[in-house]
Amino acid sequence: MAVSKANRDLFLFGGIRLKTWYVEDAGGGCRAFGEILVLVCEETGEVYSATVPVTWNHKMGWEELVCQLMIKLMDQAQATIHDQYLVCSGNIFHTYHKWLTDHNYTWETHKMDGLAHEAAEGEFHRMAAEAGFPGMGLQERDYRSYYTELEKWVSSDPERKQKYWKDREVRKKPAVPRYVLKSNLRTSRTCQHCNKKIPPFSPVVELKFRKDGRKIRAFFHPECSPTKPLKTQLDQLEVQWKGNKLTGVIVPCPEEIHCSICGEAVEPGQRTFYAYKDNKLVCGHLHCFEQSKPSSETG
Ligand SMILES: [Zn+2]
Ligand SMILES: [Zn+2]
Numbered sequence: 001m002a003v004s005k006a007n008r009d010l011f012l013f014g015g016i017r018l019k020t021w022y023v024e025d026a027g028g029g030c031r032a033f034g035e036i037l038v039l040v041c042e043e044t045g046e047v048y049s050a051t052v053p054v055t056w057n058h059k060m061g062w063e064e065l066v067c068q069l070m071i072k073l074m075d076q077a078q079a080t081i082h083d084q085y086l087v088c089s090g091n092i093f094h095t096y097h098k099w100l101t102d103h104n105y106t107w108e109t110h111k112m113d114g115l116a117h118e119a120a121e122g123e124f125h126r127m128a129a130e131a132g133f134p135g136m137g138l139q140e141r142d143y144r145s146y147y148t149e150l151e152k153w154v155s156s157d158p159e160r161k162q163k164y165w166k167d168r169e170v171r172k173k174p175a176v177p178r179y180v181l182k183s184n185l186r187t188s189r190t191c192q193h194c195n196k197k198i199p200p201f202s203p204v205v206e207l208k209f210r211k212d213g214r215k216i217r218a219f220f221h222p223e224c225s226p227t228k229p230l231k232t233q234l235d236q237l238e239v240q241w242k243g244n245k246l247t248g249v250i251v252p253c254p255e256e257i258h259c260s261i262c263g264e265a266v267e268p269g270q271r272t273f274y275a276y277k278d279n280k281l282v283c284g285h286l287h288c289f290e291q292s293k294p295s296s297e298t299g
Pocket of ligand 2: 259260284285
């Protein structure tokens with residue numbers, strides 16, 4: 001809904017071919033097996049599907065994981081920003097809805113029927129049948145009987161239950177763990193992945209989650225992050241510094257410093273440029289550094 005109808009008509013007018021993609025899930029109401037996600041184009045008959053695992057341990061929220069899987073499916077399908085998206089309104093897609101809006105996709109919620117619904121249900125049953133479930137698929141939309149039968153079959157065998165029972169804890173909403181790409185401030189951190197130092201005023205991925213009621217924060221080098229953060233608060237700037245290009249971060253100044261260019265004081269709280277040149281911190285007024293931006297001509 002981020003792109004207005006007028007804009008969409010403009011795309012059409014411009015001759016860009018729009019596809020309509022339907023996004024649907026299946027199996028959310030069943031206590032056994034992970035949910036199925038599908039991305040479907042009715043006109044072309046394309047069906048792309050992914051399975052949410054029964055459990056996972058990488059401290060990601062359920063909706064966030066679903067959003068990551070949807071982004072991967074869109075990649076596979078080569079679905080673009082010019083296409084239109086009709087998405088199931090379920091909770092499972094809340095983060096994905098937000099992601100679509102934030103990235104200016106044309107989308108709306110939709111009461112699913114037709115191919116997308118059939119494909120999602122079909123994939124869910126195919127997964128159960130592959131695991132050995134001997135029963136029939138969904139009959140006349142009687143989900144309760146179908147799911148009860150599936151749950152009984154899965155829980156009748158401890159090993160099977162271990163493998164296919166949904167982990168409800170990782171799917172709980174209040175623990176909103178998320179990875180955010182941002183800039184470190186004056187405290188250096190230790191990367192959870194490589195155990196090396198993340199210097200002050202450099203890009204960092206922060207993970208927040210709750211464990212036993214306690215808020216926990218963990219940090220990674222951007223290249224060490226187990227997942228690509230969906231959210232970014234990183235503000236970067238490339239400048240010309242002593243004949244070289246230098247990329248740094250822009251953050252509110254946490255304590256009074258002196259500008260590397262003009263030598264004047266920078267007040268705490270002011271948006272300030274920080275970068276490293278040969279392991280030495282270069283910092284100062286944003287306006288001083290902005291004047292030394294490399295020109296696009298000399299590139
Ligand atoms: Zn690291
Ligand atoms: Zn200055």
